[in-house]
Amino acid sequence: MLYSMRESSHCRSHRDPSLLFSSLCQSMDPSQTPSSSYGSPRQDVRLMTLYEEGESDLLPMARDRCNTWPLRRPQMDLTNTTSPLIHEGIPEERDEFDSSDQLNVMGLSMGGDTPNGLNDSSAASVYSSSICSPTGGSTSLLFNGLDTSAGNKKGATRRNAWGNMSYADLITQAILQSPEKRLTLSQVYEWMVQNVPYFRDKGDSNSSAGWKPRNRCFTWPMALPPSVYMGGGHPSISPYMGYEGEPTVAQLLAATPSSSLQVPPMDGGGSIPAKKKRCRRKPPDQLAQKKPNPWGEESYSDLIAKALESSPDGRLKLNEIYQWFSDHVQYFRERSSQEEAAGWKNSIRHNLSLHSRFMRIQNEGAGKSSWWVINPDAKPGRNPRRTRATTMDTATKAVMDKKRRGARKKVMDLRGSSSALSVSSSGVGGSSSSILSHDVYSGQPNDDSLVSNYDLFRTRAASTSVVTGSSLNRSSPTLDQFDDFDFPPWVDSSGATNAVAIPSDILDRTDQMRIDALRGANGLPREIKQELKTVIKSEPGVAPPPSYQELSSVRGPQQLTQNPLLRGQLMKPPTGIPYLTNLNSYAWGPLGVPPNSCGVTASQVSVQSALPIDLENLTLPDQPLMDMDMESILRHELSQTNNQLNFDI
C-alpha cells in the first residue's frame, strides 16, 4: 500500500474499487498540507489543517518520509494490506476510530461549510459492496449499512490531517448523502474534494494522482511580481520578451482565482473549488494574451536554442543553459532558488533530451557535463520529438512485425536457395548504413524516415552511447521494448554485439568522439592509425570490421549525420589523413559537402572527420544510406560472417 502511489492512484483505480482504499490511503501524506504546499515534500514535520485550526496540541510525529497516514504499525500484516478489498477495510480504518467522535470533529473541522452538512453522528464505517454500472462501466459504491465499528471503538486519540474522521467515515458520508445512496469512485473523490478542505486543497486535476500532493508548481506562476523577459542586449531575444509597458502575465494573474494556481486556500471554507486544478491551466484572462507560457511565446526549446545560438561557441553546458535562462528571462530569474528552479530546470533537461533539435556532445573528462549544441541537421523551426515507446508498442511495432516477417522470409529464401550467397559486398565501407535509420523500421522511405526512425530508436542507450562511447553501460531499461525485435545475429537483444564482437578498442575509442577531438582531424596518434590499418585490412571472418549495426549500437544514427561543432571552420574537409584516400576519397563539394550527398552526407562527413579515424572509415558509406534494402544487408552480412547467417528465429 505504501508503494507506488503514482501507479495505483492512477485512473486504474477508478476502474477498480478494490483500489479505493489503497488509493485513498496512499494519497494521505501528512507532510502535504496546505501550509506546506510550497515547501519541500521531504520536510518532515507539518502542521496539519486540524491543528492549525485549534488543536495544535496534537502534533504529529516527525518522520522521514511517509506517504500514508498513519505510520505503519508493527502488528500490521502488510501482506494483507497491499491491496485491501473495499469491503475488508484497511487496518488503519478498523481499529481506533470512534465514528461518532470523528464525525463530530469532522463537522467542527469543516467549519460548517459542508453543503450537506455532516451532522449524522450515527454514521458507520463504510463497508460497502460494489456494483457495476450498467451504463458507463463505472462502479458504484454502496453503503451496505453494516456497522462494524462498534467493536473497534477506542479513544479518539488520533487525528488525520483533515480531521478525526476516517476515510471510511468520509466515504460513508459521501454515499449516504447521495440521492441514490451510491456513488462512483470518482464521485467519491469529488465529494471529498468538495466537502473536505484538506482534500479540496489536494484536488489536483491530475486525477491519476488522486490526492497525491503536488506541492510544487514553480513553472506556472502564482500571483507574483511582474515577470518579464530580460532580453535587452541579446538580439536573439525576440521583442515580445519584452521589456516594459505591457501588463505582464504575472500581473494578470494577480487576480486569478487561487484554485487555478494551486494556491492553497487556507480559509478552509466556502468556495467550491474548480474541479480541474492543474497548475498549468491558464486563467481565462491570460488566454487573451496569446502567450502560451508565463514567460512569453517561446517554448523551452526555443529558448534553449536561443541560448545555444547566443553562445560564442554555439555550445553550452547544462548549467550554462540554466544560467542563460536566469539571466535572460526574468520569469526564471525570479525562480532561481533551488527549489523553485527544479521545475523549469527539469523542463530544460527534458527538452534537451527530447528534441532532435539539440545534440549532446560528450565533454572531455569524467564527471564533466556535456556540451549541448544545436543539431545542424535539424529543420528550421519545429523538429520532431522522439516518438514515445507507446507508439512503438502499437502501430510501429505492427509495421516492424510486418517487416520482420518479410525479412525472415527473405532469410529463409536465401538459405533455401543457397548457403553461399556469394560475397558481393561493396567492401568495408559498403554497408555502412544504419539499420536504425533504415526503412526496415518505418517502411516510409521518405525524407522524414531518417529522422523519424532516429526518433523512434533514440533510446537512452543509443543516445547516450552515441557520443560518449564509454557510457554504454548507461543504458536505458526501456531497451526491453526491443526484446521482441529480432536483432541481427551480431546484435543481441539489448543492442550489443553478440556473434561478431566489436573490437574493444573501437568501442573504447569512441571516447575520442569528444569535443576536443572534433575540432580537428589532424594529429591522430600513430597507433590509432595503425589500428585503423589493421582493422581495415582484416580479412572477413578473421577480424571483421564492425558492421553498420554494431557501429550504430555504439554511435547511434544521429551522430552519423551531424556534428555541429564542425560547423564553420570545423566544417572543412579533413586534411592530413593520407591513409584515408582509398576509402574516403570522395571529392568535397564547394561547401564541404561531398557530392554524393543524399541529404545526410554533409554532416556525415563532418562527423567522420571527428571520429576516431578507424570508426570514420568503417562507417563511411559509399552508397547512399537510403538505398540499402534488406537483401543487400543480408548479402553484406553473409559476406562478413563467412556466409553463415545465424538469425535467431
Added chain:
DNA sequence: CTATGTAAACAAC
C-alpha cells in the same frame, strides 16, 4: 492528433 509543459522515476556519475 500534435505540440508543449510539467512532474517524476530512474540511472549514471
Added chain:
DNA sequence: GTTGTTTACATAG
C-alpha cells in the same frame, strides 16, 4: 546532488 533519459499526463490549438 547533478546530469540525462524516459514515461506519463494535462492542456491548448
